[in-house]
Every structure is written in structure tokens, then in C-alpha cells.
Amino acid sequence: MELRWLTAPEHEVAAAMADERRSGRSKWAPTGRSVLFHLYFSLVLWYLAIALVSVGVSVDEYHDRRVEADDVVGLIVAMLVLIGLLVGAWLLYRWSRRPPSPKARLAEWRRHLTAVANGFEEEPKGRAMFSSLITTTGKYNNAFITVPGPQVQSHPRFVGDRVEFGNLVDDVKRSRDWHYLTVRLPAPLPHLLLDATTNDTVRSDLPPGLDRGLRISLEGDFDRWFRVYAPSGYGTDARYVLTPDVMSSLVSTAAYYNVEMVDDRVVFFSKPAADFAYAAPWVAIDAILTDLVPRLITRAERYRDERVAGQDAESVLEAARDAMEAEQVWTRKETVVGEEGRRLTVRARFHAIWVAVGAVSWLVTRTLLYFIPAAFAFAGFMSVVDGR
Incomplete structure (x- = not known):
């Protein structure tokens, strides 16, 4: 990533922002x-x-x-x-x-120019713009319910092609602040959750309610770095996605992030909120995007849930053979994950009750x-x- 604006002289930053003709601060941002x-x-x-x-x-x-x-x-x-x-x-x-003060304004300018230099737009929002364990209250008909709430802000929030990252800020309780990276995949995967052990305190930093009985064990010493959870019966699928090269990349580039794969999205998140006026979060995100994400994209493109009719190997080969006999171009059907694999079991009472109390x-x-x-x-x- 291009990070020179994070350390460029103040007069250069000011001149560049004058050319941009806009401030890096959103008008709605709480102060x-x-x-x-x-x-x-x-x-x-x-x-x-x-x-x-x-x-x-x-x-x-x-x-x-x-x-x-x-x-x-x-x-x-x-x-x-x-x-x-x-x-x-x-x-x-x-x-x-x-x-804001000159110091705060300069930090915002550095952050904004760095985003522009790397092809991202700064688009803060007053709520979370994606569904994940850290943005939802529970499960309804096997679909996450996102509750934006007046206290949750996505600020700063940087958006690129199929990529979004920034901070989720809770104005009520700062201990619930996260910094995150989310990437859209070309196809859905089973709902997998990787709880990083390196960012734990006295216990896991994941929100409560996850069914701990869904944890699976992987080969090597990967369990030392991540606790892996998969829907019941999807342990083999998790191992198909988490190949040795993917696990190695997770340990080397995302060891301090919890990782969630839900539908066609992968979310990396960790506490606390990050200061994007400094190089560290940009470097971490760049490492994940350049090394780990391409491997996950490959796994998503190749994954098929054989529990779904028409996605097992025999049906795929038969469809391809029929297309060849009819002298037609065969295209693989869109991937669908089975109902049981779309969501991990999350006990909603921890989430829904407290969100209702908060409202x-x-x-x-x-x-x-x-x-x-x-x-x-x-x-x-x-x-x-x-x-x-």
C-alpha cells in the first residue's frame, strides 16, 4: 500500500487536501x-x-x-x-x-489521502453495513438480524471494490469497539468462525451466545492459534476451505483477528478500534488482502455443498456431459450452501434481550x-x- 501521506510533511498534506477540496471529517460524525x-x-x-x-x-x-x-x-x-x-x-x-483541532484535522487528512492513494473512498455511516456476529442480535429463520441502533457508528469506513474496512464504534460502551475488514467472495461458503487465541484476555473476546459444542479440531498446531467453529456436520467442509496453505496464511497475516465466513463474505475483526492515521492497521490489512484473501477466493470458487441437489460430483459431471452431447457451452450453476450450513447456532437471548434493553x-x-x-x-x- 501507498503510505507516504501518513508521514509526509504537514504543508504537503494541507496542499493535497486543498486539491481534494473536501475535508476528511464527515459532518455527522459524533464528537x-x-x-x-x-x-x-x-x-x-x-x-x-x-x-x-x-x-x-x-x-x-x-x-x-x-x-x-x-x-x-x-x-x-x-x-x-x-x-x-x-x-x-x-x-x-x-x-x-x-x-477539530489542527492536530486532529491533520490526522484525518493523512487518513483520507492514504485511502484515496490506495483506491478507497472514505464513506462513514451511522450503522453497520454488513451482517456478522459483531453487528447482529441473533438468528431469525436462519438469517442474521442487523440492528443498527443509534449508538453504533462505522467511522472511519473505507470502501473499495468488494472490500470494506474501518472501525465499528459503540458510543455507549467503548469496550465493544472493533476494527474490521470485510471482503465479498465470488460464492458463498458454510458459516465458519475462527476465534483467535492471541487477542483473548481472561476469556474469548467473541460476543456471547455461540454454541461451543460446534468447535472442531484441525491438524498441526493450528488449534494453538484459532478455535474453529463449524455448523454441525460441516467439519469436512471446513477442512476443505481451511487447507494447509490457508491456515499458514491465517497464522502469518491474521493471527490477531477473529475471522468469520458467512454467506459470500469473510470478515476479519479485532479489538479495539484502530487509528488509521498510523501505518500499522494499513500494513495489516494489506497483508491480508494480498496473501490470504486470494487463497480464500480460490476455495470459495471451488467449493460445492454436495448436500444440495445438483451440486454433487455425479450431477455436475452428468450436466457437463449432457451439454457436450448437445454441443452447448456448459456453465456451472451458482453455488448454494445447504440450510444447516448457513448459520452457526447462536443463542439469541444474550443478544436480542440486551439490544431491546438498550433501545x-x-x-x-x-x-x-x-x-x-x-x-x-x-x-x-x-x-x-x-x-x-
């Missing part, structure tokens, strides 16, 4: 400043609610629904304080909209921040109006 602004503004709203409710209670309970002089004074003082708080909110809003918590949080104080503020205002 600590914007979070601070929302928190401050919600506190202002709560202050307004408490002030108006207090005056309303004074009018209704102590002054027999009449606005007295001390109520007017209290209301005026509350409004003056509110004006000061709103001025502070405006200043904080302007501060939150300021561009409800997000709704409750927004209600507490905005709706409830707004309702109290309106009730207090109406009490004052009724007492005029």
Missing part, C-alpha cells in the same frame, strides 16, 4: 463537543421546568390562583437566569460546531432529557397564565 452541548441544553430545559413549576405552585397553592408581586419578581428573575443560560447554550453550540434505555433517556422537563415547563407556564 464530545456535541454530546456536551446536548447535555447542557437538557439541563437548561430542566431548569426552566423547575422554575415555572415553582412559580405555578406558588400561584395555585399559596396565593389562591392569583399572581402576586413576589410571583412576578420570581418569574422575572427566572427569565433573566434563563436568558443567561440560553446565551451560554448558544456559545457552547458555536464551540461544538467549530472544526428502551435510549428512549427513556431521551424522554428524561427533553419530554418530561418540557411537559413540566408547559404545566408551570399554564399555571401562571391561569392566575393572571
